[in-house]
Amino acid sequence: MNQEQVRQAVFDVLPCKVNVFAAASELVAALADALETHLHQRLTLQTPKPLGLATGRTMEPVYQQLLARLLDWPAADLQKLQNGWLSFNLDEYVGLAVNDPRTFHSYMRRHFGDRLGLSQDRLRVPDGHGQDPQAAARRYGDQLNQAGGLGLQLLGLGSNGHVGFNEPPCGLDSVSRVVSLTQATRQQNAAGFDGNPAHVPAQAITVGLREILAADQIHLVVTGASKAEILEAWLRSPCTAELPASWLRSHANLHLWVDEAAIAGFYKNAMN
Ligand code: GLP
Secondary structure, three states, rough: OOHHHHHHHHHHOOOOOOOEOOHHHHHHHHHHHHHHHHHHHHOOOOOOOOEEEEEOHHHHHHHHHHHHHOOOOOOHHHHHHHOOOOEEEEEEEEOOOOOOOOOOHHHHHHHHHHHHHHOOOOOOOOOOOOOOHHHHHHHHHHHHHHHHOOOOEEEOOOOOOOOEEOOOOOOOOOEEEEOOOOOHHHHHOOOHHHOOOHHHHOOEEEOOOOHHHHOOEEEEEEEOOOHHHHHHHHHHHEOOOOOOHHHHHHHHOEEEEEEEEHHHHHHHHHHH
16 A cells, blocks of 8 residues: 555545554554654643543553653653653543543553553543542543643544544533443443443543644544544544544644554545
8 A cells, every 4th residue: 555645545535644554563653753752842841731641442552652662761851751741531431440440540550650650640530430420520621721721632533433432422512521421332342341331331521522622732543444434434524523533623733643454445435
């Protein structure tokens, strides 16, 4: 596959910064480079904005690579990074105990925070285990705004077009709140719950599209053949509540990261 031609075909339908890679491993290496550069630059800022982080299988190798690089930094830089770290994760299940290994809180500790030595207060995840998740969601949105809003936002794409847990239908005015998960999402995430969608929590807290779209830069990462169908639908879709990720099209600093497995279907159809 000629990557420049693929890049051009994507750019023709969605003028954003398109990064195409033969394999997911190459994508992960290049994305880790970009994130490392961003974090280096962030060290020099007086009041850096928080990072927006995502969970999911797509992000696991990204955190692994990034962590390996960061742990290789000179001790003084690493300490500065740790001291100045502030990130807000997109979402969390409602109703699981905080240390349940299936929470996104546990995911972030396991894949990133524990090894990088980040306290819970620096690596924030919505509180889905308290008595009043609605209030916790509002508090999370307030904290995010008070911290200056998001700088760089990392995003995965749900098979039904959700970002975070902004399930369809979802308008661009949505803010941090409790949502009900669709059957499609519970199916998609069943692997972590004995393969049984009924065991996936029915509700979650998610950062809203308004907060995501206010980020300075957005990096949407889509890998693997299982995402080919939704990636093509996303590329061809106008902005619509039926496909929440479609609102990202309106963002002025959108970076798309795809591997050939995910983009092949779109490219083949675009060429016909
Ligand atoms: C999940 C999460 C998102 C994630 C997306 C893709 O349900 N709520 O934050 O980015 O869906 O997940 P995956 O990378 O496992 O395909």
